[in-house]
Amino acid sequence: MKVCASILFPLPLPEAFDYAVPEGMDLSIGDHVVAPLGKREARGVVWDLKSDDGKRALKTVSQRYDAAGLSHTTVRFVDWAARYLVQPPGIVLRTILRGEDSLMPSPTDTVYRLTGRPPARMTPAREKVLDAMQALEAPTAAEIAREAGVSSGVIKGLVDAGALESFDLPKDPPFPDPDPDRPGLDLSELQAGAADTLKRLVRAGGFQCALLDGVTGSGKTEVYFEAIGEALKSAANGQVLVLLPEIALTQSILKRFTDRFGAEPAVWHSGLPPKERRRVWREINEGRARIVIGARSSVFLPFRNLRLAVVDEEHDPTYKQSDGLIYQARDLAVARAKIDGAAVVLASATPSLESLVNARSGRYVHVPLPARVGTAVLPQIETIDLRQHAPPAGRWLSDPMVAAMKETLAAGEQVLLFLNRRGYAPLVLCRDCGHRMTAPDTQTMLVEHRFTGMLVCHLTGFSMPKPDVCPNCGARDSLTSVGPGVERIAEEAAAHFPDATIELFSSDMTGGAEAIRQLVGRMERGEIDILVGTQIAAKGHNFPHLTLVGVVDADLGLAGGDPRAGERTYQTLVQVAGRAGRADRPGRALLQTHDPEHDAIAALVAGDRDAFLDVERASREMLQLPPYGRLASVMISAQSEDRVEKAAAEVARCAPMADGITIWGPAEPRYGVIRGRWRRRLLVRAERSVDLSAYLSAWRARVKQPPSVRVTFDVEPYSFV
Numbered sequence: 001m002k003v004c005a006s007i008l009f010p011l012p013l014p015e016a017f018d019y020a021v022p023e024g025m026d027l028s029i030g031d032h033v034v035a036p037l038g039k040r041e042a043r044g045v046v047w048d049l050k051s052d053d054g055k056r057a058l059k060t061v062s063q064r065y066d067a068a069g070l071s072h073t074t075v076r077f078v079d080w081a082a083r084y085l086v087q088p089p090g091i092v093l094r095t096i097l098r099g100e101d102s103l104m105p106s107p108t109d110t111v112y113r114l115t116g117r118p119p120a121r122m123t124p125a126r127e128k129v130l131d132a133m134q135a136l137e138a139p140t141a142a143e144i145a146r147e148a149g150v151s152s153g154v155i156k157g158l159v160d161a162g163a164l165e166s167f168d169l170p171k172d173p174p175f176p177d178p179d180p181d182r183p184g185l186d187l188s189e190l191q192a193g194a195a196d197t198l199k200r201l202v203r204a205g206g207f208q209c210a211l212l213d214g215v216t217g218s219g220k221t222e223v224y225f226e227a228i229g230e231a232l233k234s235a236a237n238g239q240v241l242v243l244l245p246e247i248a249l250t251q252s253i254l255k256r257f258t259d260r261f262g263a264e265p266a267v268w269h270s271g272l273p274p275k276e277r278r279r280v281w282r283e284i285n286e287g288r289a290r291i292v293i294g295a296r297s298s299v300f301l302p303f304r305n306l307r308l309a310v311v312d313e314e315h316d317p318t319y320k321q322s323d324g325l326i327y328q329a330r331d332l333a334v335a336r337a338k339i340d341g342a343a344v345v346l347a348s349a350t351p352s353l354e355s356l357v358n359a360r361s362g363r364y365v366h367v368p369l370p371a372r373v374g375t376a377v378l379p380q381i382e383t384i385d386l387r388q389h390a391p392p393a394g395r396w397l398s399d400p401m402v403a404a405m406k407e408t409l410a411a412g413e414q415v416l417l418f419l420n421r422r423g424y425a426p427l428v429l430c431r432d433c434g435h436r437m438t439a440p441d442t443q444t445m446l447v448e449h450r451f452t453g454m455l456v457c458h459l460t461g462f463s464m465p466k467p468d469v470c471p472n473c474g475a476r477d478s479l480t481s482v483g484p485g486v487e488r489i490a491e492e493a494a495a496h497f498p499d500a501t502i503e504l505f506s507s508d509m510t511g512g513a514e515a516i517r518q519l520v521g522r523m524e525r526g527e528i529d530i531l532v533g534t535q536i537a538a539k540g541h542n543f544p545h546l547t548l549v550g551v552v553d554a555d556l557g558l559a560g561g562d563p564r565a566g567e568r569t570y571q572t573l574v575q576v577a578g579r580a581g582r583a584d585r586p587g588r589a590l591l592q593t594h595d596p597e598h599d600a601i602a603a604l605v606a607g608d609r610d611a612f613l614d615v616e617r618a619s620r621e622m623l624q625l626p627p628y629g630r631l632a633s634v635m636i637s638a639q640s641e642d643r644v645e646k647a648a649a650e651v652a653r654c655a656p657m658a659d660g661i662t663i664w665g666p667a668e669p670r671y672g673v674i675r676g677r678w679r680r681r682l683l684v685r686a687e688r689s690v691d692l693s694a695y696l697s698a699w700r701a702r703v704k705q706p707p708s709v710r711v712t713f714d715v716e717p718y719s720f721v
């Protein structure tokens with residue numbers, strides 16, 4: 001019986017197509033091929049091999065690439081993810097594949113080295129070359145010629161005379177093999193205990209998931225390093241994936257990997273130059289890159305033999321990708337490891353409720369890591385009740401906050417003021433007519449950025465100079481800034497402490513990752529007295545002289561329709577409070593709040609996470625929200641309000657009837673219009689027993705809308721704007 005190949009193309013097609021296999025072409029599942037598709041040739045992947053009775057007229061596979069094919073587990077992962085995310089499998093495949101050059105062997109440079117045999121005849125030019133070669137490492141002919149100041153003929157002459165020899169050096173060199181046996185830092189007794197549990201889990205083989213639940217500063221990284229070492233030892237070609245949020249900003253973590261395993265790991269994030277991406281992808285696909293550290297998109301790398309996936313800061317909301325293919329990287333990493341039969345370590349100081357519930361039910365192995373390493377103790381957390389200590393109008397720092405800052409600065413220590421709001425003021429309005437400055441295409445409030453003099457929409461990036469006259473009533477100089485952003489807090493801090501060095505730390509700093517690294521360096525060295533920062537300042541940095549964290553508005557984020565709002569506020573506040581006092585000095589955190597009795601804030605002050613979680617869990621259980629039920633969002637957008645209303649009603653009507661499913665909406669989301677498109681949302685809640693992906697697929701199949709109407713399915717939505 002002949003064999004035919006099902007080929008999946010990285011395109012939004014509903015399924016793989018069958019092709020005849022030409023005589024002499026040996027195909028396996030996962031192989032990269034080219035095959036005719038319509039009028040053109042397209043790249044695809046062999047998805048299945050089936051017997052063929054030869055009765056159908058099939059087109060023939062044109063070409064097979066010499067590169068290693070996708071592993072069987074990668075193929076299964078694509079199928080699983082497509083079903084789970086309610087997408088055609090080709091769309092998921094598209095996120096896995098890279099350019100054709102990633103399937104070719106690395107391009108090479110011809111480079112030169114000394115043979116150690118001097119030429120029979122020496123000339124001054126030849127001597128210059130031999131001298132220059134002492135200082136050069138594998139130079140090209142052009143580099144030698146430039147360094148020695150000779151023509152390329154001299155180099156050729158030396159090759160002919162046997163004094164130089166050429167060889168090919170890959171432009172994308174392989175990653176050096178890590179050494180799992182290098183000794184790590186000395187572990188405390190608690191760390192060693194946690195590391196043993198993780199190592200046992202890795203050694204046991206097969207899928208298992210552990211939650212490494214350790215307070216800030218407890219030394220989680222060193223603990224999961226032990227698990228990584230074990231995974232590397234478990235198989236000669238075993239691979240490890242480490243997911244980190246904000247990887248592009250955290251250079252210090254790379255150094256820790258290099259110190260621990262004696263070799264630099266492969267790194268993957270969207271900021272990499274194309275050449276480096278090609279190299280990383282090829283080395284992973286060929287099974288030669290053993291440790292891969294990456295941002296969320298690295299769950300789609302073509303691992304050959306994944307033995308361990310680590311998700312650091314597993315609760316971090318940036319693991320959710322909300323544009324294009326919508327996914328949650330932590331959840332996909334767990335699924336991927338399950339398919340590969342690999343171990344998973346989820347690490348966090350403030351685990352998500354989902355992961356904690358899994359740990360308590362025994363689905364995950366719970367590995368608590370209570371104490372901090374070294375002498376540092378957890379910061380003391382106190383609230384400042386703004387109802388009693390209201391700052392004067394137009395000011396946001398209360399008297400007790402300013403007094404604490406004064407004390408800290410007098411002791412030669414540092415202050416972090418935290419406010420998760422970029423810019424100068426979140427709202428600009430006209431004093432005369434009350435007109436609010438909004439973005440023309442989204443109706444969102446424009447945020448004033450005083451350093452640049454612009455009004456900016458944080459949702460779409462729209463910006464305009466701040467006008468001199470009100471666009472509504474024409475009054476001059478009537479536009480006034482309402483509420484604080486970090487720029488305004490920095491201004492207020494400067495008014496209180498004119499001699500202090502004050503810097504801003506937010507994601508719209510100019511100069512990108514390099515500027516951020518330099519700022520972090522200045523803060524670490526104690527060159528900054530007061531740092532005023534947003535969320536980005538709360539992440540992973542270790543500032544040894546920081547002893548006071550002031551949270552300007554602890555209530556921010558508790559309102560709104562997001563079921564995870566309380567949890568996220570709690571996580572952020574723990575994280576930011578944890579920045580204080582990490583070296584040998586105790587730290588304290590002060591939270592300004594109008595609602596000190598709120599569950600999240602009271603639990604934080606009491607240091608009682610379990611109390612907070614119990615309340616949170618009970619309310620989610622009552623409402624059947626995640627992790628007790630499952631959520632999906634169906635977003636409909638169109639070019640006019642009229643059309644979106646009609647389309648949303650249509651989509652809602654198509655929803656299949658099913659038990660255990662509740663549908664809310666269509667409703668207008670917080671941003672009713674984005675980039676000229678009107679939006680409506682349907683929210684789907686499913687009981688845990690319902691196969692939500694199957695339900696959504698059936699629904700999607702019934703939706704018939706013109707291409708001008710977009711219908712986006714989001715499983716486990718994180719954003720409710």
Ligand SMILES: [Zn+2]
Pocket residue numbers: 430431432433434435470471472473474475478
């Ligand atoms: Zn006005």
